[in-house]
Amino acid sequence: MKKNPQLKTLVPSATLALNQKAKMMQSQGMKVYNFTAGEPDFPTPKRICDAAKDAMDKGYTKYTPAAGISQLRQAIANKYTRECKRDHQASHVMVSNGGKQVLFNLFFSFLAPEDEVILFAPYWVSYKSLVEMCGGKAIVIDTQPEHYFVPSIDQIKSKISDRTRFIVVNSPCNPTGSVYPKSFLDDLSMLLKDHPNLICVSDDMYENFVFDPCSFDSLARNNRLNLDQLVIVNGVSKSFSMTGWRIGYAVANKEIIDMMTQVQSQSTSNASSISQWAALEAIEGSNPQEQLAMKNIFQKRRDLIYKKIKEIPSLSCLLPDGAFYLFVDFRKVLERVQGNNWSDIELAQYFLEEYQVAMVPGSAFGSPGFMRLSYGLSDEDIVNGVDRLHEGLKSLESLS
Structure with missing residues (x-):
């Protein structure tokens, strides 16, 4: 065949x-x-497992909307409204089967053949494959340990072309553990504002694993970028030790979310209903x-x-x-x-x-x-x- x-x-x-x-x-x-x-x-914390059992006992075992149950989408929107000091709605959120599917939905929705996605190497193993699966071309910027694996703005500028659609930022980074400094995020946001058709993908999956004296920061915070130029990728896998529950999510503008939801509705449809109710407890009942x-x-x-x-x-x-x-x-x-x-x-x-x-x-x-x-x-x-x-x-x- x-x-x-x-x-x-x-x-x-x-x-x-x-x-x-x-x-x-x-x-x-x-x-x-x-x-x-x-x-x-x-x-996985007991309170989260108990929420999953409760969902099963209540019969929450049917299909859900492709973008996720409304309660979970609203809880995620509330989290970002609170943390980013900017209003987010449930319509800005979609729930997927892990972060990989979020990225697949995004790249499949918006990459035409040979469109470019800028990655910083070392990068998470799946970024490049997902871009190429969806017909895109990965443009790789090598970073070095002597610069703490942080690229320079000049390096990024030199790789932007008429075909560039996305830049992927992952901080804290898998595999290096690097946390991008505030100055870099500020400079990158200014560069992106000079390219209004370019979208930054902020993979924040390790947001709760930032060690003292550092603190978590991202392009979503401090009014750096609005949702017209930003797609946040996150989930409950790492922060709540829920890798097998397979819940990731995207936060973006409604146009992007609607397109990604269309793709998901014709592929896997909704994420597990039980996992979604467990994720709701994880986020709403989050214990610092x-x-x-x-x-x-x-x-x-x-x-x-x-x-x-x-x-x-x-x-x-x-x-x-x-x-x-x-x-x-x-x-x-x-x-x-x-x-x-x-x-x-x-x-x-x-x-x-x-x-x-x-x-x-x-x-x-x-x-x-x-x-x-x-x-x-x-x-x-x-x-x-x-x-x-x-x-x-x-x-x-x-x-x-």
Whole structure:
């Protein structure tokens, strides 16, 4: 059977593939230090699970409007009215099956063939594939650790063309943990105002994982941009440890939301009704202490894994200000094993198969030579896993 030519651009998610392989090894009784998981290792709070059970007991198990139940859309609108000091309506919100579907709906709605989307590398693994699936072209700006993985405004200016439709901003960033400074967001908003037909996608999925002394900021705040030039992508997966519930959402102007809803209505239709009622409880019953407790644990883990990695001479990394990842530079290691013709992908496979340490190679994020390590695992596993990594590095160095 003839395949859709668009499938040529697709590659399997490296994050999911390595995580699945690590879990398969674990199911066979092997101890695997799994640094690949892009999710908190906490259970969903009981109050949220109880809300889902209550929804089932009340019979809320039928189809919902494609854009989501009105109560959840209004709760999300209220959140952004409160946080952004600007009025948002339920009509500015649509609910999807996770952030990926939000982005697919958006790009499918507005990208013509060869329209361009600017991405900052390292970028989340799915951005580029989603753009290309929808017929667009990803224009990648490389960022460097010496600049804290933040692009310059001049770099962005140089990539804007007549075909540019979107710029994607992800802060805190997956995979680097970088939090974009206020000055950068201010300058970017001014640049966008000079290009009124250009829309910024603000992926705020890690908004509740910003570590002291930093604080969360975004293009949606401080009246930087209005909804004519902004699409906010968010969800409940990370902040409420609800990755499997599959609830993401978009906040944008009504025209954009209506178009995205049309696309969703002819693909998956509504997100799970039970998950939507659970998400309503997550947002309306949000407890700052509940989220602070989880954030504080991740901050302690960040400090622990950073200290352990810094003890390894051949590796380097920045102390991330947010999310729950370390983006570690393995380029010196790869230089030493050049005789093997290894890429970071082969290196990741080596550590998983020989030392049971699972990491995601930087190539998946558009930045070869790095590895992303999630610290969504216990302190004991962080210590023992990094020690195991160090052991493997010593073995490699003895062979080079």
